[in-house]
Amino acid sequence: MKVIVKQWHAIAQWQWDTGKTDENGDPEEDVCGICRVPFEGCCPTCKVPGDDCPLIWGECSHVFHMHCLLKWIATAASKQQCPMDRRQWVTAERKVAAGDL
Amino acid sequence: MASKALSDQVAAKWQDSFNRLNRGAPGISGLMGFSRAWAIAADVLHPRELGAPPKDFNTNEVRSAFDVLMQCRMLPMLLESFVEDMRRHQHLITNDVVRYMAEYEASGDPDVIGRLVLLLADWYFAWAPGGELGHTISSAYIVHFQTHLFSVLPAAFASGFKKLLAATLTFFTEGATPSIPVSVQDSKLWPSFELLGLADRYESLIASVCYEHIEAHVLETSAGKWDEPVLVRLREWMADKVVPWMLLPYARGAKTTEEARTMLQGVGSRFDFHVCKTLCDLRTKEMFDIVIDYPDSTPALHDLKECLQRVDQRSQLVQALRKANKRRLLHPGADTKDILTQYVSLIRCLRAIDPPGVLLFKVADPIRRYLRDRPDTIRCIVASLVVDSESGDSLVDDDGPIQPLQSPQVDDYTDPNWEPEPVDAGPDFRANKPSDVVSTLVSIYDSKDLFVKELQVLLAQRLLAVTDGNYEKERRNLEILKVRFGEAPLQVCEVMLKDMTDSRRIDQHVQSQSSSVMHPTIISRHFWPQFQATKILMPGQLHAIQESYAREFTTFKPDKRLRWLSHLGSIRLDIQLQDRTVSADVPPLEAAFIELFSEQEVWTVNDLIERVGPIERPAALKALLAWVDRGVLREENDGTDMQRFRLLESAPTDAGAVPVGMTTAGSRVALTEEQPAVLTVQQQQAEQMKVYWKFIEGMLTNLGGLPLDRIQTMLKFAPGYDRTPDQLGAFMDAARREGLVNVKDGIWRLNR
Numbered sequence: 069m070k071v072i073v074k075q076w077h078a079i080a081q082w083q084w085d086t087g088k089t090d091e092n093g094d095p096e097e098d099v100c101g102i103c104r105v106p107f108e109g110c111c112p113t114c115k116v117p118g119d120d121c122p123l124i125w126g127e128c129s130h131v132f133h134m135h136c137l138l139k140w141i142a143t144a145a146s147k148q149q150c151p152m153d154r155r156q157w158v159t160a161e162r163k164v165a166a167g168d169l
Numbered sequence: 170m171a172s173k174a175l176s177d178q179v180a181a182k183w184q185d186s187f188n189r190l191n192r193g194a195p196g197i198s199g200l201m202g203f204s205r206a207w208a209i210a211a212d213v214l215h216p217r218e219l220g221a222p223p224k225d226f227n228t229n230e231v232r233s234a235f236d237v238l239m240q241c242r243m244l245p246m247l248l249e250s251f252v253e254d255m256r257r258h259q260h261l262i263t264n265d266v267v268r269y270m271a272e273y274e275a276s277g278d279p280d281v282i283g284r285l286v287l288l289l290a291d292w293y294f295a296w297a298p299g300g301e302l303g304h305t306i307s308s309a310y311i312v313h314f315q316t317h318l319f320s321v322l323p324a325a326f327a328s329g330f331k332k333l334l335a336a337t338l339t340f341f342t343e344g345a346t347p348s349i350p351v352s353v354q355d356s357k358l359w360p361s362f363e364l365l366g367l368a369d370r371y372e373s374l375i376a377s378v379c380y381e382h383i384e385a386h387v388l389e390t391s392a393g394k395w396d397e398p399v400l401v402r403l404r405e406w407m408a409d410k411v412v413p414w415m416l417l418p419y420a421r422g423a424k425t426t427e428e429a430r431t432m433l434q435g436v437g438s439r440f441d442f443h444v445c446k447t448l449c450d451l452r453t454k455e456m457f458d459i460v461i462d463y464p465d466s467t468p469a470l471h472d473l474k475e476c477l478q479r480v481d482q483r484s485q486l487v488q489a490l491r492k493a494n495k496r497r498l499l500h501p502g503a504d505t506k507d508i509l510t511q512y513v514s515l516i517r518c519l520r521a522i523d524p525p526g527v528l529l530f531k532v533a534d535p536i537r538r539y540l541r542d543r544p545d546t547i548r549c550i551v552a553s554l555v556v557d558s559e560s561g562d563s564l565v566d567d568d569g570p571i572q573p574l575q576s577p578q579v580d581d582y583t584d585p586n587w588e589p590e591p592v593d594a595g596p597d598f599r600a601n602k603p604s605d606v607v608s609t610l611v612s613i614y615d616s617k618d619l620f621v622k623e624l625q626v627l628l629a630q631r632l633l634a635v636t637d638g639n640y641e642k643e644r645r646n647l648e649i650l651k652v653r654f655g656e657a658p659l660q661v662c663e664v665m666l667k668d669m670t671d672s673r674r675i676d677q678h679v680q681s682q683s684s685s686v687m688h689p690t691i692i693s694r695h696f697w698p699q700f701q702a703t704k705i706l707m708p709g710q711l712h713a714i715q716e717s718y719a720r721e722f723t724t725f726k727p728d729k730r731l732r733w734l735s736h737l738g739s740i741r742l743d744i745q746l747q748d749r750t751v752s753a754d755v756p757p758l759e760a761a762f763i764e765l766f767s768e769q770e771v772w773t774v775n776d777l778i779e780r781v782g783p784i785e786r787p788a789a790l791k792a793l794l795a796w797v798d799r800g801v802l803r804e805e806n807d808g809t810d811m812q813r814f815r816l817l818e819s820a821p822t823d824a825g826a827v828p829v830g831m832t833t834a835g836s837r838v839a840l841t842e843e844q845p846a847v848l849t850v851q852q853q854q855a856e857q858m859k860v861y862w863k864f865i866e867g868m869l870t871n872l873g874g875l876p877l878d879r880i881q882t883m884l885k886f887a888p889g890y891d892r893t894p895d896q897l898g899a900f901m902d903a904a905r906r907e908g909l910v911n912v913k914d915g916i917w918r919l920n921r
Contacts, residue, residue, distance in 0.1 A: 069767050069816060071760075072743040073714060078689040078757075079633060079737035080719075082729045109695040115660055116667060117693045123728065 083108060084123050086131050101152050102136035111135040126150050127158040190241050203241055206234035214251040216258040216296045248306060252313050255296065262292050263321045270323050279332035283358060286333075289318065290361035315366040330371055334378040337417075342382070342410035359417045368418055375418045376436075379411065380443055387447040395459055395469035400476065403444050411440070442479060449476040453486045457493035463514040467521065474522045483523075483593060487531045490515075494532070499539045505549045512536050513606050527591045537613045544851065547623045550610050554624075554650060607653060621658045622850045624650065626698045628662050632669055633690065633737065640669050664696040679721045687718045689738070691731065699853055705735045705757065705782045709764045735761075736784075744801055747818045751801055758784065759792040763801065770816040771805070777814075858900055861887060865901075866919065874916035877901065 084107045086098065098107050100123075105111065107123055111133035114121035124134040130152045132140075140146050141157060150157045191199030213231055238244055269285035293314060298306050337358070362368045368375070386406065391399040416429055419436045452459065452473045459466040459473075477483055498511055512533065519529035540546045611617055631643060644666055651659050672691045679685065707715055719731040740760040744751040755763075761781050765772060778789050793814050796802040800820065805813045861884060868883055869875060875883075881897050884890045892900070901917055904910050910917050 069747075069818060070745040071710070071764050071767050072745065073686045073710065073760075074741040074743055074752075076687040076689075076711075076714065076740045077738045078687055078715070078718075079734045080689045080691050080731045081694045081734060082691050082722075082726075083694070083732050085723075085728055085730050106695055108693060116664055117696065118671070118729075119726075 100133045125160040127160045206237035209234040282329040282333045341414035395466035398468040400472040445476040445479040470521045527594045551623045766816045774812045869919045874918040
C-alpha cells in the first residue's frame with residue numbers, strides 16, 4: 069500500500085526562536101521582561117504581533133519586545149543597561165537560527 | 170242628630186256646588202246642561218274595544234261640552250273618571266298582551282313582538298283623547314297608558330324586544346332577507362316604540378343590541394385578518410349601515426340632517442369607541458400570532474395602534490402578550506433561535522405600535538431575562554450577526570446603514586426637544602432612543618465582552634474551515650461588526666484575519682522555494698481562541714512533510730519557528746492498494762493511522778494510540794472505523810480484548826466479509842460526538858476555573874474556612890481573574906455538589 073498526500077491544509081502556530089530549545093516550552097515563561105506580555109503577543113503600543121512587533125535579543129541572553137526595550141533605553145534612567153541584569157545592553161546578532169540551518 | 174252648625178255647613182257646601190255646576194243659569198237648566206256635557210265628554214273619552222265602530226262626534230258639540238266642564242272646574246273630575254274607566258277596561262289590553270306573549274314564548278319569533286307592538290299602538294290611538302282636549306289630559310293619558318302597559322308586560326318581553334331590535338338592525342345593515350320578520354319592515358314600528366315609551370324604557374337594551382351587533386361584525390370580518398387595515402373599513406361600515414339605524418332611536422324627531430348629526434354626536438362616538446375596543450380586544454388576543462406573522466401583519470399593527478390611542482388598553486395588551494410569551498415561547502421546547510426571532514419581531518411590532526418603547530420594555534423584560542439564562546443565546550446572536558447574506562435566515566435584515574451599538578444615554582436636560590418619559594413607564598424604564606435591533610439584542614447582556622469572545626470563537630471556526638483562501642466574506646463581516654462593536658474590541662479578530670493573509674503570503678514564498686503539498690495556516694497563538702489540546706505525532710512521510718515545511722519557514726523567517734497543531738486541518742490522500750485506489754479528504758488523525766498501516770498490515774488499537782500520542786480511545790476508534798467504512802481496513806476480533814485492524818490490500822470478495830457498519834466496534838452510538846476544534850467560551854472559562862480551583866484549595870487549606878467575599882478578594886490577586894462574586898458562588902456551589910467543599914453559615918471549608 070502506498071499513501072500519497074495530495075494536499076494538506078495544516079494549522080500551525082508560529083513562535084519566536086528565543087534560543088530555548090524546550091519543545092514543550094512553558095508558555096507562561098515566554099513573556100517580555102518589561103511589559104509582561106508574551107513574546108508572541110505584542111508590546112503595549114502595537115496592535116499586530118509578529119513582524120510588526122519584533123523581538124530584540126541581547127548579548128546577555130535576555131529577550132524583549134524591541135519596542136519595549138528601545139523605549140527603556142531611550143530613558144535617561146536606563147543608563148543603557150539591560151533591565152534584567154544591569155549589564156550594558158548589547159544587541160546580539162541572531163546566530164541561533166543560523167546555526168540550526 | 171247633627172248640630173245646627175253642621176247642617177249649616179252642609180247647606181253652604183251644597184249651595185256652593187250647585188252654583189258651580191249651575192253657573193248662575195236660571196233654575197236647574199245649568200245643571201242639566203252640565204250633565205249633558207259630562208255625558209258627551211265621558212262618551213268621547215270612553216276606552217273602547219278595538220273592533221268597535223268609531224262613534225261620530227260633532228266636534229263643535231264636543232268642544233262646547235268640554236268648555237262647559239271647564240267652566241264648572243270639573244275637568245279634573247272628568248280625568249279621574251276617565252282614568253278609572255281605563256283601569257276598568259285595561260283587561261282588554263292585558264288579554265292581547267298575554268295572548269301574544271304566549272305565542273312568542275311558544276315560537277320565539279320576534280315577529281310576534283313586532284305585531285304586538287303595532288297592536289298596542291292601535292290600542293293607544295283608539296283610546297287616546299283628541300289632541301284638542303289640552304295638554305293636561307293627553308299627558309295624563311300617556312302616563313297612565315304606559316304605566317299600565319309596563320305593568321302587564323312580562324319579563325320575557327324584554328328579550329323578545331331585544332330580538333326584534335336586532336332584527337331591525339340586521340334589516341338595516343343587510344337589507345331585506347326572508348329571515349327578517351315582516352313587522353320589522355313596517356315603517357310604523359319605530360314611531361310605535363316611541364309612542365308606547367318603549368324607546369326610552371329600553372334604551373340600554375337598544376344600545377346593547379347595537380354593541381352586540383358591532384362585536385359580532387368585528388369578530389366575523391376581522392378575526393385573523395392581519396394583512397389589510399380593517400379599522401377604516403369598519404368605520405365605513407358603521408357610517409353606511411349602522412348610523413341610518415341609529416337615526417331611529419337616537420335622532421327621533423330630527424327635522425334636518427344637521428339636527429340629526431348633532432343628536433348623534435355623543436352616541437356616535439360611544440359606538441365608535443366600542444368598535445375600537447372590540448377590535449383592540451380581538452387584536453390583543455391575537456397579538457402573539459400577529460407578532461409571528463410580522464411583517465405580513467403590519468396593517469393589523471397600525472389598526473391596533475390607532476385603537477390604542479382611542480381605548481386605553483395598553484396594560485391589557487402587555488399582560489396578554491406576557492402571558493402568551495410565557496406559555497408559548499419561554500419554555501424548554503423552544504429553540505433559542507426561534508425565541509430570538511420572535512423577540513426581534515416583537516421589537517419591531519411594538520416599536521410600530523408604541524415608538525417610545527414603553528410597551529416593548531414591559532413585554533420584553535421576561536424574554537430578556539429568560540434569554541440571559543440560556544447558554545447558547547450569545548452564540549445564536551453572534552451567528553446571526555455574521556450569517557451569510559445569501560442564506561437569508563438572518564435575524565437582522567439590515568435595511569438602513571449599520572449603526573454602532575448604542576448604549577443607554579443619560580437624559581440631556583439642555584435638549585430643547587427633551588420629552589418626559591411616558592406616563593405609564595415603569596420606574597426602571599430606560600428611555601433609549603429608537604435603537605436598532607442588534608443593539609437591543611446585545612443589551613440583553615451587561616457587557617459586550619461576552620459577544621466579542623463568542624465572535625472570536627465563531628470566526629476562528631469559520632476561518633480554519635476555509636481552505637480555498639477566500640476570506641473576503643469574513644473580512645466584510647468583520648468590517649460590519651467593527652462598526653457595531655467598535656474597533657478596539659475586535660482588534661483580536663483583525664489579527665486573526667491578518668494571520669490568514671500572512672499565511673497565504675508565506676505559503677506562496679515557501680512554495681516558490683520548494684514546492685510542498687502542504688498549505689498551512691499559521692496563526693498567532695495569543696490572538697486565537699484556545700484549541701483542544703490534543704497532541705498527535707504525525708508518523709512517516711507526514712512528519713517529513715511537516716519538517717521540511719518548517720525548515721523552509723525558518724529560512725524565510727529566521728526568528729520564528731513553527732509549532733504544528735497536528736490534530737487540526739485536513740489532508741487529501743490517495744491510498745494506492747493492489748487492486749484499487751481510494752481517495753479521501755480526511756482529518757489528520759485518520760491520515761496518521763493509515764500512514765502507520767503502510768508500515769505493517771495489522772495493528773491493535775492500543776499500539777496505534779501509542780504511536781500517535783495521547784488521544785482518546787473513542788476518537789481513535791472513530792478514525793479507524795472511518796477507514797473501515799471506506800473499505801480500506803477491516804476489524805478483526807480474535808476473541809481477546811484487543812481490537813485489531815487489518816489492511817485490505819485487495820477488496821474483499823468473500824460473502825463472509827463483515828458488512829460495513831456491522832462490526833462489533835461499530836457500535837457507533839458509543840462514539841463520542843465530534844468535538845469542535847475550537848473551545849467554546851464556556852469550555853475556556855471552565856478551563857480557567859481549574860487553575861483558580863488550585864488557588865482556592867490552597868487558601869482553604871492554609872486559612873481554614875473562608876467566606877465567599879474573602880475568597881473573591883484573594884482571587885483578585887491572581888492574574889487575569891475576572892469573575893464576579895456570583896460566578897464564583899456558582900462555581901463553589903458546583904464544587905460542593907462534587908463533594909469537594911462544604912459550606913456552613915457562609916463559611917466555605919474543604920472536605921477532608
